[in-house]
Amino acid sequence: MKLGNTPYHHNLTSDSERLAGFFEAIQEKAKGTVFDLGTGSGILSSWAAQYADRVVAVEINRSASKIAQRNLEDFNNVEVVHTDASEYQFSTKADVIICEMLDTALIDEEQIPVLNSALKYLKEDGIIIPCGIINCLEPVESTCEHISYEEDGFPENSVLGEPLFYSRLMFGKHIEPKFKQRFMIKINRKGIVTGLKLTTFTLITEKIICGPTPMLNPPLIIPLKKLKVVENDLLEVNLSYEMGGGLESVRARAEKIHPKP
Numbered sequence: 625m626k627l628g629n630t631p632y633h634h635n636l637t638s639d640s641e642r643l644a645g646f647f648e649a650i651q652e653k654a655k656g657t658v659f660d661l662g663t664g665s666g667i668l669s670s671w672a673a674q675y676a677d678r679v680v681a682v683e684i685n686r687s688a689s690k691i692a693q694r695n696l697e698d699f700n701n702v703e704v705v706h707t708d709a710s711e712y713q714f715s716t717k718a719d720v721i722i723c724e725m726l727d728t729a730l731i732d733e734e735q736i737p738v739l740n741s742a743l744k745y746l747k748e749d750g751i752i753i754p755c756g757i758i759n760c761l762e763p764v765e766s767t768c769e770h771i772s773y774e775e776d777g778f779p780e781n782s783v784l785g786e787p788l789f790y791s792r793l794m795f796g797k798h799i800e801p802k803f804k805q806r807f808m809i810k811i812n813r814k815g816i817v818t819g820l821k822l823t824t825f826t827l828i829t830e831k832i833i834c835g836p837t838p839m840l841n842p843p844l845i846i847p848l849k850k851l852k853v854v855e856n857d858l859l860e861v862n863l864s865y866e867m868g869g870g871l872e873s874v875r876a877r878a879e880k881i882h883p884k885p
């Protein structure tokens with residue numbers, strides 16, 4: 625990129641682990657007409673433009689869209705549009721939609737509302753990058769008192785139970801933003817459960833899976849009422865949130881299941 629980014633987009637474009645998977649996917653899949661929803665600095669569009677006939681790069685943030693405009697001005701097949709991608713009426717359909725508005729479990733960014741409304745502009749054999757996500761949850765003992773993302777090992781936490789891969793979402797069809805489910809989790813270590821740790825893995829393509837990176841889905845710790853546990857205890861967990869609804873939409877509750885005598 626030629627010009628300075630906002631600090632947020634600078635961090636995004638410095639996260640080489642996040643970018644490597646997108647670069648590989650775009651190199652392999654970009655063709656025809658590509659929409660890049662939430663283009664930010666324009667980095668993913670600049671790669672797509674080298675393989676596609678036409679790229680429409682959409683960005684809601686005014687200063688980011690201006691930066692994208694300048695960063696992409698040398699490509700005569702890219703159009704930058706400053707608007708809300710969930711409301712934009714595209715004049716054609718896309719062969720490929722790139723949409724990196726990811727957040728852990730898709731809660732705090734608009735991936736799902738934006739893709740739900742953009743799906744009508746994807747050709748029947750069109751593809752989406754990334755193509756989906758897998759969510760995992762684990763019971764943890766942690767110092768964390770408020771819902772927070774794990775960064776550089778903080779808030780400190782130790783896992784007390786088996787990981788539960790609780791959902792796999794593929795982006796090619798409408799996804800209900802409201803999530804609500806009850807799970808059983810098995811404890812495998814004595815301790816005090818104080819929270820749930822949510823980890824999201826990104827399927828950039830069916831073959832490129834990216835775990836959390838500093839700027840892509842850092843694990844989310846959700847506090848719970850404290851529960852003393854020992855090995856083989858079973859916890860019943862109720863978890864709900866709205867994808868795109870923000871962290872304030874998250875509700876979590878856990879109780880120990882007492883086996884019948």
Ligand SMILES: C[S@@+](CC[C@H](N)C(=O)[O-])C[C@H]1O[C@@H](n2cnc3c(N)ncnc32)[C@H](O)[C@@H]1O
Nearest residue numbers: 636662663664682683684685708709724725734
């Ligand atoms: C995680 S950043 C990704 C930026 C860039 N695609 C990249 O990979 O570096 C998500 C971008 O989506 C933009 N965005 C969020 N909601 C949007 C919406 N409804 N319409 C268009 N852009 C949106 C944000 O302003 C932000 O620049």
